[in-house]
Amino acid sequence: MSDDDDTGDEEATPTVQLGDGRAVEGAPIARVAARLTWPQTKSDILEKFGDTDIRTPDGPESLATILESVEDTYFDRRQTFVAAVRDVVGREPVATE
Template sequence: MSDDEEADSEPTVPLGDDRAVEGAPIARVAARLTWPQTHSDIVEKVGDTEIRTPDGPETVEAVLESVETTYFDRRQTFVNAVFDVIGREPVATE
């Protein structure tokens, strides 16, 4: 099979049922930053970015209003702080 034929074939793993999910995953937002970061720097850089939450999309700034930490030494510290606020439940689709 040539590369062209592989590109045109259907995926061998189902990729979902095309239901939209509003907002970006928090892991993607966190991956775009270099660490460490302060609370205010994160709000300045990505505060208006909407992230996925179980209750629908919310801005990073709105979520961080409930976080008391002012300094995040690494990405996982930030992601865990956000999950502590928004929860770890599945995200609703449309």
């Protein structure tokens, strides 16, 4: 088969619109949690991602500021960390521009 063959695959693939294009400031907490290996201490998380802005219902907030309100100093699993952060910031939808 040559590069000149037109198989029509381009026409058969539908285009999917992902969202309406509005920007959301900050990183999802799940993305930050996925970049770490578990278990982690609070100090290690702060060293690696403390300056990262996290999406919250009230707008972006630094992870360091959020973790100041968390009493736990050790997170055995990703789910434990995510739950602790969501207990502080809430579970409401994140505001867009």
